Amino acid sequence: MxxxxxxxxxxxxxxxxxxxxxxxxxxxxxxxxxxxxxxxxxxxxxxxxxxxxxxxxxxxxxxxxxxxxxxxxxxxxxxxxxxxxxxxxxxxTTNLNRQIEYDPISGEICFGPACRVEELAAKLKDINRFFPHGHAPTVGSGGFLLAGGQGWFVRGWGATNQTWINKIEMVVPDGRTVIASRTENRDLFWAARGSGLGFFGVVTRFWGRTIKSSLMWERILKFEINSDSYMALMSWAIERGRDTPKYGTDLNLTIDYPEKYDPSYTTDTIPLNGKLHMTLNLLCYTDTIREARTLLGAYDKLTPEVQAALLEMHPVQRRTVEQVFSRKRRFLGNDKQDRWQINSIMNDPDVPLERLLEVIKPAMLELPTRTSSVFMCHCDIVPDEEDAALSLPQDLYISTITGWTDPKLEPAIYQPMRDRYKRAFPVAVGMYVTELDVNCDDANTKVMSDTALAKFLEIREKWDPNELFPNYKKFIMAHEKINRLQNKAQL
Missing domain, CATH: 3.30.43.10 (Uridine Diphospho-n-acetylenolpyruvylglucosamine Reductase, domain 2)
Incomplete structure (x- = not known):
């Protein structure tokens, strides 16, 4: 490195x-x-x-x-x-169509692949429209949308590239510039939406629909979490999320050390007697505070065990996109000092919650450094394999972000969380494609269904027979590995 x-x-x-x-x-x-x-x-x-x-x-x-x-x-x-x-x-692609255009007649926005989330948010604010871009301000549109797009309020509106993207301009391997949509080059449109780093072309522009903007509200709850309270807290948080209406809600859970954000700490070492905090950032998108309180009302009732772990409870209050961006900047940082690895799964909805929580517990609580974090959100994405390569159900997105500053920790720092997520294969339906690791296959699992992968490979062979774009091979390796493990378990 x-x-x-x-x-x-x-x-x-x-x-x-x-x-x-x-x-x-x-x-x-x-x-x-x-x-x-x-x-x-x-x-x-x-x-x-x-x-x-x-x-x-x-x-x-x-x-x-x-x-x-x-x-x-x-x-x-x-x-x-x-x-x-x-x-x-x-x-x-940093300079490729780096502008955002809005058509007030069609209600569409058009933008290039390197347009950042914060740039889209600023434009949408100016025109009083909503489009579900990403949550992290400096993320580029190309990677976000090719992966599927776990955008704002994804639970009710679907992944951004499922229901919001109308067409895509791209340069294909033979050098031609083409348009892909549900009516033109349909196979390319299908393959581009969900294949992420494995896609076999270069997107030059997206067109997405917008709706009139509303207001954002947030409710925050913070708890102390440890091995003893873990099962009760996590079960309560997830079940309350499942009781929450899907339309217009954005439910996020983080686990980290509060010292992560304390500038007086300058090393990667976990503080002596450090205690993990679990924070629920519960957002909704609606016109009035009365509606917001109703949408987030499932979290009103705390069980005695949950109440005992409560540290803070903030009522529903107005929130802006800029305020959330500020928090996201703190979460990851951007000063080129920090080093990061993300491991993730999407749970198998058929696995009982208790079993899921048991298996992922080490990945949730055994953070390797002071700046590491857990991030979990309710996605509730129901795939339509006929429409897009995005073909795995996304109930919960579960991830651990390993953070460090000292390069001397490498390469040992990578392996602990890889091993913990490898243990989670039996309770996972797959992983979010952006976290597929091209450097090490240990924690890689499926990124689409087997039938979607077979279709994707056929389309890829048609458009990129000379294999200019090689990362799709990592999909094959991960799928073959998981199928071998599953076949072995059934023997």
Whole structure:
């Protein structure tokens, strides 16, 4: 791993040329321009900082001539950085259609793949419209939407690319720029929505529908959680979420050490006698506080065991997107000092809750560093495999973010959480595609159904027969591994 510390992450980075050659300072600055300081030691031959579809076509043509693979970056928030392909070409889309246009007649917004969540939010505020972008302010639209899009208030409105994206412009491997929608190049539209890092083209623009904006409200509850109270607290929190109306609610749970945010702590070491806190950030989207209180009312009744662990309870109050962004910036940081790994599963809805909680308990409570966190949310995404590659049910998204600052902790720091999530395979239906690790297969599991994967591979072979885009192979490896384990368990 590289330990070189460069300038902080720059979402509007500028470079002196459209093609950056390995061995130059500008190349290295671009190669490491991702939110984590933990950049793998993989070096593309060239980085193409594209501005137009024609530039993308030129980069794909160059890769074909060289006989090398291609990686694509919209923001670099996939922390194992699958876009860095040794000896290949990295297409950096930071300047590609980096503007947001709104059509008041159709109610559609149009934007490029590197448009950040905070940029979309600012535009939507100006035009008084709503579109379910991501929650983390500096995430790029390309990676977010290709993965599916666990956007704002996903529970009732579905993944963003399921119900909000109308069409996609992309450059395909032979260099052509095409439009994909439910009526045009339908196979590409199907494959793009849910395949994430395995997709075999370069998105240049999205078109998404919007609705009139409303108001956001939040209720916060904070508890002390430990091994003894874990089962009662987690069961109560999840069951209250299942009692909460799906439409217009956004239910999030975090577990971390409060010292994570204390600037007086400067090491990765867990504080002596440190106590974990579980926080529920419960949001809803509706016009009045009376409606908001009703929507979040399932959390009113605390059992005696839950009440005993309660530290804080904040009533329903108005919240802005900017306030949530501020909290998200604290959650991950962006100063290029922090290093991150994310492991995740999506639970199998048929597995009883008690069994699920037993299996994931080590991943929830045995955090390896002071800055590590658990994040869980109710997604309630019901897939339609006929419509998109997004084909696994997403009841709960469950993840642990391992954070550290000292590179001397590597490589040992990666393995503990990989092992804990590997233990969770029997209670998981799969994982969110953005967390598939191209560096190590240990914690990788399925990213779509087996039948969806078979269909995806057929479409990929049609459009990318020369395999310019190689990351799909990690899907195959993960699926074959899980099927072997499942077959062995049935013997």
């Amino acid at each position: 590289s330990t070189t510390q460069l300038a902080r992450y720059n979402t509007r980075a500028e470079y002196p040329a459209k093609v950056l050659i390995r061995g130059t300072p500008e190349y290295e600055r671009c190669r490491q321009n991702n939110p984590s300081a933990d950049t793998p030691s993989r070096f593309p031959q060239e980085i193409h900082v594209v501005k137009t579809p024609a530039d993308v076509s030129g980069a794909l043509k160059k890769a074909t001539e060289l006989g090398v693979h291609v990686g694509v970056r919209s923001s670099g928030h996939i922390f194992n950085l699958p876009n860095l392909i040794e000896g290949g070409i990295l297409i950096d």
